[in-house]
Amino acid sequence: MLFPSALGPEILVTGVHKRINDAFQVFDHDLNKTVDVREIGAIVRSLGCFPTEAELLDIIDEVEEPNGFICFERFLPTMSKILMENKFRPIPEDTLLKAFEVLDQQKKGHLEPNELTEYMRQGDEPFTQLEMEEMLSSAVEPDSNLIYYKDFVNMMVLDGER
């Protein structure tokens, strides 16, 4: 990571700390610097990281308290390290599009819902029923009942950028 010339490394670290603190704060309901362990996925991802579920579990292992919470003091150094090292890099948009194209073996330009479901519900970290339903509800074009993945990718990218 390159440091801008005007700022020293300390300033950069402070910026990172601030970002982590802000994201953490959003889920800290009782304002006591702890969050429920189930929110960690949302926090880590909202900071721009793209971990797998397994990688997320590793993070949780490192920082979780016995009572099922995560306190900020332990989370901050772990998360700072992740951000500074740029682990779990973002997936660029065109890579995502290519991934869909790989699934679309017949090059139709679209996928059927059950095709996508089959893919998403297999592997080491399959989608849950709920995740699948949610994805289909935003991905499937209602009139044709097909997934035009190029449009879908565009929509997700735009949405996410806001």
Place this chain on the structure above:
Amino acid sequence: FEGFICFLSMRAALLIQRWYRQYVARLEMRRRCTWNIFQSIEYAGEQDQIKLYNFFGYLMEHFTPASSERSLISHIFRENDVVHDTEWERYFCYKSIEVSHGYHGPHLTFPMTFCEASKLVEAFKHKQLLHSRYVLQLLGEAWKLLRILPNINHVSTCHSKEITICGDLHGQLEDLLLVFYKNGLPSSEKPYVFNGDFVDRGKSSMEILLILFAFLLVYPNGVHLNRGNHEDHIVNLRYGFTKEVLGKYRVHGKKILKLLQKMFSWLPLATVIDGKVLVVHGGISDTTDLNVIARMERHKVNHSAEPSEPVRRFPDPSLRTPKNSLIFGLTGLFCPSAPLSVCPSVPLSICTQSLQELRRLVSSSSSSDEDDDDADDDGGSDPQPRTPERDEWKQMVDLLWSDPMAQDGCQPNQVRGGGCYWGPDVTEEVLGRHHLQLLIRSHECKQDGYEFCHNRRVLTLFSASNYYEVGSNRGAYYQSSQTCRTLTLRQSIGRTERSALCALREQLFAHKSDLLGAFQHYDPDNTGVISLKHWASAMEGVLKLGLPWRVLRSQLGTSTQDGMLDYREWIQDLLSNASILETMYRNHSNLETIFRIIDTDHSGSLSFEEFRQTWKLLSAHLKTEVDDDAIADLALSIDFNKDGSIDINEFMEAFRLVALAVPS
């Protein structure tokens, strides 16, 4: 080759999964931020409400005016224990009210039957208004019934085999109708528990009450009502129910409101189902004791006012003080950083302190010694000296105002200004002590309409959908015989977000000059720019909403150059469309509430004398001197339409003008 394709597909699928989960997480972040905005603004409003009440309480206790002025305040709060119920029944009698031929709404006959009650539901579906004669008649009958109900409803499902529980409705008739549509109307075979907060905010609070009371009359064993913190006439002044009633019933509205005030105090406090499930509106605390609750005289406990200490400061035998009189506590009535002064030469700042600290200050004559941690073995939630009166009051407030928290323990609920935050250990202890298995409560809006916590021993149910904005949340009701069912109403993040930001922008506008001042503080050399870090500090320092400003900044249009923000330009852009006057808006809801409290006969205007007395009291609270002539002049100049009285708009305008007179 096929194996390779398969391998590629697996890789592609994994990638898509990873990407999609990231996308969902970012949406969740946005949703949560939006949520926090609404909640913080709402809770700030609730806290204000309590502060307002505290203010009047303080005046009652500490102000030594001439007796006439004192009587104004006591007149506002007098509980009228002197007048017996039969006299009240005469006052509320409907018989003299004629129904004209022009009335096209429903005609009710009594005694109430299932047919009559369903007829009422149909009529409300068609947006008809029930005539005030029938309103008073229906309410009068229901009041008689409420007075014989116990504090805690004990319900058994051995016959009906099921029971349905509805959370906060807040005047949203459509949601109640939807529940009835999906689940059926109440009956002995289809019992319901309605868990408080029937009124305020929504437009049909009156209709909801009428329906609930009608079914209560038909099936007293099938309909169970729990009181919520909004079933309180002072809260109603602020949150819209009073306004709704006076608007719908111009001639008899005041009478109806008075009757409802009494009925609210007679609403039961809790329901226990099959000896296993406790249903209350807010929640519990570490001191909750259902036996104490069962024994109290609930209609005499004024839950939104804290009982005073046993030592009376101003003994006044001629003054009949209510049994549970008012709160101690000096609090800032207006926004903390707003200098507000009647005499321009004396700028004031009003400090806001937490309710607890203030109680400490004012009750310094008592011997209770408190640390900052409030680590009393007396019970972490209540550092005050205990009396039976106070015990009862606390039991009720805890039931109606508390919220669960994730951490163990029990502490005062400072966000709301009343009740506690209670933890999972308290849940276990209290449920265990009473041999209960589950606590169902409402009081907090949840995105999906419901939420379990404390190892699924506590369930929060909220039935008013789209509470903050269309798409902000679903409503839910609970059926004991099945798992939770949610009403499927669409959520739309974008729309809710816009609405939250709009509400936030209004707050920003109300504090515009304070914000500018705070920004300038970070820009001593007057360069016109500040860092984002300073921007965030300034925002939180002024608004005190506890929001993650840096996360929100992109939606607030803060673009920066080299990490520095041109704050003047930012404020300009953000607030360029606002047409609301700053100070007036900031205090809008407080002022309106004060107005309605002073306007005891609900006439919609204050006499000059009432205005003068109010002003004197306020200035005593604000520790300024103001002479009668100055007030008289002010009153005259405020009466813009010269009709000899001051209406709500003129009242608000008065405060705006005063604030403008302060040198900046």
